[in-house]
Amino acid sequence: MGSIDAQIALLAICALFFLFGTGIWIGMSMIGVSIAVMWLFAPAKPAGDAMATVVFSDLSSWTLTALPLFIWMGEVLFRTAISEEMFRGLAPWMQRLPGRLVHTNIIGCTIFAAVSGSSAATCATIGKMTVPELRRRGYPDAIAIGSLSGAGTLGLLIPPSLIMIVYGVQAEVSIAKLFAAGIIPGVLLAGLMMSYVAGWSLLNPSKIPPADPAMPLTEKLRESSSLIPVVLLILLVLGSIYAGVATATESAAFGVLGSFAIAFWQRRLTLRNFWDSVMGATRLTSMILLILAGASFLKLAMGFTGLPRHLAETIAAMGLTPGMLILVLAVLYIILGCFLDGISMIVLTAAIVLPMIEQAGIDKIWFGIFITIVVEMAQITPPVGFNLFVLQGMTGKSIFWIGKVSLPFFLSMVLCLLLLYFFPGLVSFLPDMMVNAAR
Amino acid sequence: MRSALKTLYEVTGVLGGIFMVLLLVFVLYSVGPGVGLWIEQTFGLPNPTPYVARSADEFAGYAMLASAFLALASTFGRGEHIRVTLFVQRLQGTPRRLAEIWCLALGSLLTGYLAWFSVRLCWQSYEINDLSTGLVATPLWMPQVGMAVGAVVLCIAVVEQLVVVATGGPLMEEPSGEEAAHLER
Numbered sequence: 001m002g003s004i005d006a007q008i009a010l011l012a013i014c015a016l017f018f019l020f021g022t023g024i025w026i027g028m029s030m031i032g033v034s035i036a037v038m039w040l041f042a043p044a045k046p047a048g049d050a051m052a053t054v055v056f057s058d059l060s061s062w063t064l065t066a067l068p069l070f071i072w073m074g075e076v077l078f079r080t081a082i083s084e085e086m087f088r089g090l091a092p093w094m095q096r097l098p099g100r101l102v103h104t105n106i107i108g109c110t111i112f113a114a115v116s117g118s119s120a121a122t123c124a125t126i127g128k129m130t131v132p133e134l135r136r137r138g139y140p141d142a143i144a145i146g147s148l149s150g151a152g153t154l155g156l157l158i159p160p161s162l163i164m165i166v167y168g169v170q171a172e173v174s175i176a177k178l179f180a181a182g183i184i185p186g187v188l189l190a191g192l193m194m195s196y197v198a199g200w201s202l203l204n205p206s207k208i209p210p211a212d213p214a215m216p217l218t219e220k221l222r223e224s225s226s227l228i229p230v231v232l233l234i235l236l237v238l239g240s241i242y243a244g245v246a247t248a249t250e251s252a253a254f255g256v257l258g259s260f261a262i263a264f265w266q267r268r269l270t271l272r273n274f275w276d277s278v279m280g281a282t283r284l285t286s287m288i289l290l291i292l293a294g295a296s297f298l299k300l301a302m303g304f305t306g307l308p309r310h311l312a313e314t315i316a317a318m319g320l321t322p323g324m325l326i327l328v329l330a331v332l333y334i335i336l337g338c339f340l341d342g343i344s345m346i347v348l349t350a351a352i353v354l355p356m357i358e359q360a361g362i363d364k365i366w367f368g369i370f371i372t373i374v375v376e377m378a379q380i381t382p383p384v385g386f387n388l389f390v391l392q393g394m395t396g397k398s399i400f401w402i403g404k405v406s407l408p409f410f411l412s413m414v415l416c417l418l419l420l421y422f423f424p425g426l427v428s429f430l431p432d433m434m435v436n437a438a439r
Numbered sequence: 440m441r442s443a444l445k446t447l448y449e450v451t452g453v454l455g456g457i458f459m460v461l462l463l464v465f466v467l468y469s470v471g472p473g474v475g476l477w478i479e480q481t482f483g484l485p486n487p488t489p490y491v492a493r494s495a496d497e498f499a500g501y502a503m504l505a506s507a508f509l510a511l512a513s514t515f516g517r518g519e520h521i522r523v524t525l526f527v528q529r530l531q532g533t534p535r536r537l538a539e540i541w542c543l544a545l546g547s548l549l550t551g552y553l554a555w556f557s558v559r560l561c562w563q564s565y566e567i568n569d570l571s572t573g574l575v576a577t578p579l580w581m582p583q584v585g586m587a588v589g590a591v592v593l594c595i596a597v598v599e600q601l602v603v604v605a606t607g608g609p610l611m612e613e614p615s616g617e618e619a620a621h622l623e624r
Contacts, residue, residue, distance in 0.1 A: 021523060027521075060501050060503065072463070253467050282510045283455075285506065285510070286514040290507075341521055
């Protein structure tokens with residue numbers, strides 16, 4: 001591996017960012033740069049045929065089929081009354097906490113995250129109900145919207161998670177184990193966010209509106225019975241994975257059926273809703289798979305340059321400790337996250353970063369959780385972040401204002417990362433308990 | 440002409456939706472035996488699904504691939520494929536149009552490349568009668584047809600858009616914030 005080659009490979013990376021910057025679709029940009037790289041480094045190889053073969057085999061993988069199914073499940077749930085029901089079920093219990101109904105955002109997102117694989121969908125589904133309700137009662141926009149934007153990102157960390165599926169496929173680690181590993185950090189992060197809200201409310205008691213009239217316990221319980229369908233769905237999806245009965249794909253299929261059952265129960269399962277959910281899921285899958293197609297080709301092309309191996313060796317020779325490497329990568333991902341979405345970020349860097357991680361002896365499951373949290377941060381950093389887009393559409397506030405009120409929740413994620421770094425057992429405890437994880 | 444192309448994108452999009460439903464069917468079919476065994480062992484009931492789900496996992500993967508590729512064009516038409524519009528959006532008037540022409544021109548070449556080699560792959564598999572290695576030896580050209588058709592229709596959609604923008608027609612629409620809820624991550 002000569003250093004000239006390395007320079008050309010780095011030039012290819014610059015070209016990629018140039019194409020991204022000028023507005024070329026992400027998946028197509030990756031195809032374009034891969035063609036150039038193949039032409040430079042492996043002129044004897046038929047680049048186009050190699051591309052078609054690798055795209056065909058990578059994009060028809062059984063493991064990856066969990067992705068469209070979880071997307072579909074989210075599309076079905078988005079069209080049910082689940083948002084109203086969750087608010088009704090949670091609100092009576094939050095009246096006594098400092099911060100009162102702001103916590104419906106965080107707990108609502110935490111629970112919904114356990115049936116949803118995405119951050120923006122979690123944000124949109126929960127916000128559909130909490131944003132108007134909190135505004136009507138006079139909660140300040142800053143804390144109401146900030147907490148929703150921050151807590152919505154739990155959709156990625158608490159399983160199921162689209163990001164973890166994409167990472168798991170790239171890194172060749174068990175998706176079931178990644179899912180299990182996300183549970184404790186997810187609950188921890190939710191706890192950190194709630195603590196912030198409680199602390200803020202204790203410092204600013206005048207800004208939190210008074211509690212709603214108290215409700216007798218029996219009535220509270222009756223209201224909470226509206227949570228039962230979601231809880232059953234969580235048990236079905238996560239229980240089947242954790243018990244080792246089902247793979248991620250299979251539990252996703254159960255989840256789709258379960259969400260149909262909820263929609264049917266709520267009389268929302270019309271033919272129109274069904275087909276809209278199918279087409280919504282299909283187009284979203286199509287969008288993600290175009291990026292994955294580009295990434296598969298790029299990974300193949302990068303392999304010919306030797307850059308991943310070269311960089312891994314360079315890092316090793318520099319004697320970076322794992323902690324420093326993690327720090328460098330965190331900064332890199334946060335910067336990338338200002339401009340790119342999570343999935344593109346992961347697939348783009350996987351070919352180069354994963355060999356480094358292995359070289360440095362960092363556990364790939366732990367790194368999966370790390371990268372998921374960093375992607376969560378990217379969701380709420382302007383100018384590009386999907387939660388920001390969703391909330392902009394919902395509330396009419398500017399992206400930068402929403403980014404600003406989300407900052408405390410961004411810092412909760414930083415704190416969470418530090419805790420996970422110093423106590424890696426928080427990540428590895430649940431996956432280690434799974435002796436018989438299915439595939 | 441334009442409405443015929445619109446219909447083409449819609450039809451392939453709907454086909455993509457049908458493959459999404461098929462994907463679910465294949466996955467459910469493949470879990471059947473496992474669930475049956477679980478019912479038998481846990482409740483001591485007779486196994487309700489004592490079949491072998493031959494290659495259903497393979498078919499699920501093919502259905503996903505076909506679904507995603509066939510829907511590429513209709514996803515493109517709605518402006519839902521991801522791109523970084525941060526800088527392009529700052530431009531107005533002619534520079535903006537030139538930037539869009541650059542994107543669509545390069546996009547046409549790249550999707551053309553993808554389409555060409557997807558068709559070639561499918562054709563070659565057909566010529567040499569390439570079979571999958573699963574329990575059911577599927578001729579590989581069958582799933583590859585979905586990929587080839589989807590890639591070709593995407594290329595047509597991008598070229599059409601290029602012609603529209605280059606001849607002074609309206610620029611591509613961007614999905615609004617409300618729709619971004621569905622661009623889930």
